[in-house]
Each structure stands twice: as C-alpha cells, then as structure tokens.
Amino acid sequence: MARAATTTDAFNAIAEVSRREILEVLTDGEAAVGDIVERLRLTQPQVSKHLGVLRTVDLVRCRTVGRRHLYRVNGAALRPVHDWVRTFEAHWNERLDRLDDLLDDLLAEPPQEET
Amino acid sequence: MARAATTTDAFNAIAEVSRREILEVLTDGEAAVGDIVERLRLTQPQVSKHLGVLRTVDLVRCRTVGRRHLYRVNGAALRPVHDWVRTFEAHWNERLDRLDDLLDDLLAEPPQEET
DNA sequence: ACATCATATGTTGATATAGGCATGTGTCAA
DNA sequence: TTGACACATGCCTATATCAACATATGATGT
Structure with a gap:
C-alpha cells in the first residue's frame, strides 16, 4: 500500500x-x-x-x-494535532525524564522469567 | 516528484x-x-x-x-510541531474569530432565489 | 458576445511510500 | 557449535502523491 x-x-x-x-x-x-x-x-x-x-x-x-x-x-481543524502533540509535552518539559532514563539504565537487567 | x-x-x-x-x-x-x-x-x-x-x-x-x-x-523532537501548531491556537480560542466568520458570511452571501 | 482576469481541474511522469514475506544480523543458552 | 530468540533489512507490488503544463470553469467589463 x-x-x-x-x-x-x-x-x-x-x-x-x-x-x-x-x-x-x-x-x-x-x-x-x-x-x-x-x-x-x-x-x-x-x-x-x-x-x-x-x-x-x-x-x-x-x-x-x-x-x-x-x-x-x-x-479548529488543528486541534486534534495540538491535543495529540500536547500529550508529549511532559517528555520535553519535565526533568524527571532524565531521572527516568537513568533509572532505566540502572535497572537494565535481562529478564529471567522466560523459558 | x-x-x-x-x-x-x-x-x-x-x-x-x-x-x-x-x-x-x-x-x-x-x-x-x-x-x-x-x-x-x-x-x-x-x-x-x-x-x-x-x-x-x-x-x-x-x-x-x-x-x-x-x-x-x-x-523534544515534537517541539517544532507543537510550536508550529501553537501559533494557530488563537484561531480556535478567540471568540472574535466566530464574529469574523459571521461577518464574512454575511458580506459574502449573494441573494439566493430559494424563497 | 467577447476578451480577460481569477481559479479549478485534468493529465503525465517520477518517486517514495507501506504492507507482505523472506532473509540477514546479533544475542543468549546448552 | 548449534539452535532458538529478538530484531533489522531487502525485495516486491500497488498506490498516492507532487510538480509541470495544458485546459476548463466562472465572473467581470465593454
């Protein structure tokens, strides 16, 4: 397609x-x-x-x-776009994301509940 | 293209x-x-x-x-989109636009033969 | 009616897509 | 090493675009 x-x-x-x-x-x-x-x-x-x-x-x-x-x-036709993008505002406004990334890195252990 | x-x-x-x-x-x-x-x-x-x-x-x-x-x-990569769309916020937030539209419509309607 | 201005629409051609399927790459485990 | 797993990439086809040029539609003025 x-x-x-x-x-x-x-x-x-x-x-x-x-x-x-x-x-x-x-x-x-x-x-x-x-x-x-x-x-x-x-x-x-x-x-x-x-x-x-x-x-x-x-x-x-x-x-x-x-x-x-x-x-x-x-x-008004741009509102859906605005609203959608707005939900990601937190991802560039909050510093917490940096901390989140750091935690993710630290917690990066291979999951073992598989197999 | x-x-x-x-x-x-x-x-x-x-x-x-x-x-x-x-x-x-x-x-x-x-x-x-x-x-x-x-x-x-x-x-x-x-x-x-x-x-x-x-x-x-x-x-x-x-x-x-x-x-x-x-x-x-x-x-952060969505910021450009957010900023661009944001410049159009006025076009759906301000009631003046409604008035503007109304005036436009009134001034634009040629006499119709509907009656 | 006619010529002209202001827009819309049609056609062609080159191109980048998105899905489907197969296959390559890289990692882990035994 | 071999096999299984997780993911990336390559090839193919159908399709919708976008620019360019030509042309049709529609309103205005004389």
Missing part, C-alpha cells in the same frame, strides 16, 4: 511544507489564491491544489467574492 | 497512524519491539520499519539490552 492520502486528516495535510506555508500566510488574514501565489513562490495550480487538500480536511474555508476566492484558516 | 520522505521531519513522520500509535505506546515508558508488536496488532517488520523512521527523525531513541532493543520517546 501507499502512504495514506494527504486528505485523510490534518496530520497528513500539514505534512507538506507548502501547505504549512500557505496556512502561515493565511495567519495574516484572508487571502485570495493570487495573493498566496505572489507571497510564496508557487504556481497558481500548485496553490489551488494545496488549498483543495486543506479544504478537504477543513483546515481552510473559502468565500467567493466576485472572481476572487478568499481563503481563511480554520484553526 | 513524489511526496516528501517520511524521514524528512517530525511532521511527515507522525503523519502515519501506526507511528503515532507506537509513540503513544511508548508514552507508558520504554518498550521492546516485541512489546509494541503485541500491544498494537502489527507484524514485527512493520514495527521495526516504523521505528526506523521514528529513529531517523529522532522521535525515538534506542538502547540495547541483551537481544532486546528498548525504545523510548524523545519528546
């Missing part, structure tokens, strides 16, 4: 650098496709397709004004 | 569900490959390969005890 589709969830969608950059641009507020094309150095089809992926996972939403499609971030 | 390598960065590495699950298992502490194989329902080569990816991006670290390879999480 191949990799999971980029449109599977936010995790897969934000794996691509260009898509993260697009989201960063949209942090400044709504932007049309052309604006994004200018600010990043991507072709229009590239941006449109990336936006399509982001739309599928609801990371961005679109509003049409005349012939311009104005995109904006829907940060 | 194809998608960026899963070993490019943490973003790509955690895009895969199995790899996230492996990291979750390791939240309980060190675990050998066989332990992970048992707790998740994956084959041993699958787990080994996923661990290889996680090792490449330094999301896990390994320590060998006898013939067992004990893996543990290196949460």
